[in-house]
Amino acid sequence: MNPHINENLSDSPSTLFVTDAKGNILISNEFTAVTVGMPLEELLKCNVQDLVKKGYYNRSITMEAIEKKEKVSRTINTNKGFSILSTATPLLQSDGKVKLVVTTSNTYKANLSKEESPSKVVEDSDQSIEESDTKLVAESLAMKQIIKVCNQITSYESKVLIYGESGTGKEMIAKYIYRKSHHKNGPFLSINCAAIPINFFEHELFGYEKGAFPGATETKKGMIEEAEGGVLFLDEISEMPLEVQAKLLHVIENNHVRRIGGIRNLTVNCRIISATNRDLWEMVTKGLFREDLYYRINVIPIHVPPLRTRKLDLVGLISHFVAELNEKYNKNIYLSAEEFQKLLLHDWPGNARELKNYIERLVVTEHYPVELKEEEALSDSYALNHFIKNNMARFKSLGDFMSVVEAHYIKQVIHSCHDNTSEAARKLGIHRSAIYRKLKKTKG
Incomplete structure (x- = not known):
């Protein structure tokens, strides 16, 4: 086995097929094409049965799922030496007939020569990252590029600003950077700046000494101090008051913090990752955000596109959320073909957060509302x-x-x-x- 590939099995790219009831391929991705040594454009013209007949695969679990009308998980082998654990999930119409089949995988093994090895693909496009209760799905080109950038910056201390609409998964990307960096053995602390009352902002960030103000009966460490050796994630940093921004800038520039009521500086060592759903530069021009802080936190900007522009990611997220919530609530719900298609057509203005909430409602209520198509x-x-x-x-x-x-x-x-x-x-x-x-x- 190629040592680089073996080392990255847990972060491997995933294969993807969405087919119709006849096995015609409707949606796939670049990595799937790599596993059979075929351009993606050609793969999208194929039927999975033809791929088996021509020797690209040793079997088709997609066709098996169509025949059985139930989920099938098998290990399949490709002509390029990949051994892939895949799951095919049929989406049934109200009359019980198969409409679509979604076939995905998250792990693979390969026995390839150095020339055939797709190790660069693995290194540059980690597509499916398991977390405690979340999964970072990256099937679209835009998300693959984000993962590539994250992999390049994990070993550095440069400040990162993640921006995009609410619900696009900015905190998940921050956690990915954290888990890939040397800070992974330290804490990951997240602060939603929009949820902290203005009067308590300094208390939460910088901490305070005993007796610093009425009611301060004991010394309290601030979040910056608590994040020592790890990552401090400042979500919605645009909501941070200007006076607090000035103090945060001082911490970033000097790597030390002073508690409220304290007389000495405490050295701090944590990586700061910020996120916002607003245009920070526009806020700078209006005097609502400090220009010097903007430049300090925006060393490496990462833009997360809205889900409506990432249809391939949408397929993966739907499958993941259904599986996750079925397990959470001990259910066995499968989306009908009509419901699945409706999800793909929706714009999801609330992005992945809205999608997950919607699917949770479907799983919990076991009800599929039908809208006019x-x-x-x-x-x-x-x-x-x-x-x-x-x-x-x-x-x-x-x-x-x-x-x-x-x-x-x-x-x-x-x-x-x-x-x-x-x-x-x-x-x-x-x-x-x-x-x-x-x-x-x-x-x-």
Whole structure:
């Protein structure tokens, strides 16, 4: 076994297939293509049965899951020497028929020559990081790049600023940096600056001496002091009062802190990682955030894109949250194909946090609310007029509207062909890959 790969089994990339009920591949990723030595563009044109027939895989658990209509976990071997523990989960329609199958893996072993080894892929794109109760999913190119940057900076003490919308997983990325650094044996302390009352901010950060103020009956260490040897994560740092910002700047510049009421400086050694969902530079220009502190904490900026722009990550997160919450509540809930598709189409303005809360509600209540879908809205002329009226702002051109109508017609043809995409493509007179491209276009 390649020693580098063996060393990184726990942080290995994951393979991914989303197929239809016939085994046609709808979604995959770069690492899956690496395991069979095929360009991703070519892989997306394949059927998993063809991959087995041509010797790329020794078996197809995707097809096994379709036949059994239940989750299947097996170790499969690829033509490039990968041995992959995979799980295929079928998504069933209300009539019990299989609509989609999601096949994923988190671990693999490989017996490759030095020339074939994908060790750089492993090193640069750790895609699935297990934490105590969370999982960092990185199937999209954007998230792979974030993991690559994190791996490059873990051995340095440079200050990091993680910014992005609420719920995108900024704290998880901070924890990833922490777990990969030499600070991992120290504490990871997180402070939500938006949740601390202004009057107690200094007490929490810097601590105080006994008798420093009425009610201070004993000495208390501040969070900066408590984070000695580890990482202090300052979430929503934009909410920190200006006077506290000045004191924090002093700590960062001099590596020491003085408790309230104290007379001596205490040396501190912790890495500071900050996060915000606001435009800090805009706040600087308005005098709401200190410019000198901004430059101090923004040595290495990391932007986390919203979940609506990371559809591949969405697939992995849905599967993870369902499994995690089933285990937590001792349930055995599986999403229907209709529900899964609805989750993929939703924009998730609250990002991963909103997604997890929504799935938790589904698991706990065992209830799948159905909303009006585009194909239902286009079922008759009245509904068509209603749909157009309520989506005028969405359709920026005639082409946008025609894409939706075209996608609706394609879906009807596929349904009439009993979900056989190849047969539907022949009837439509287009290549099967064009069907997926046109349908994907309407999903945004």
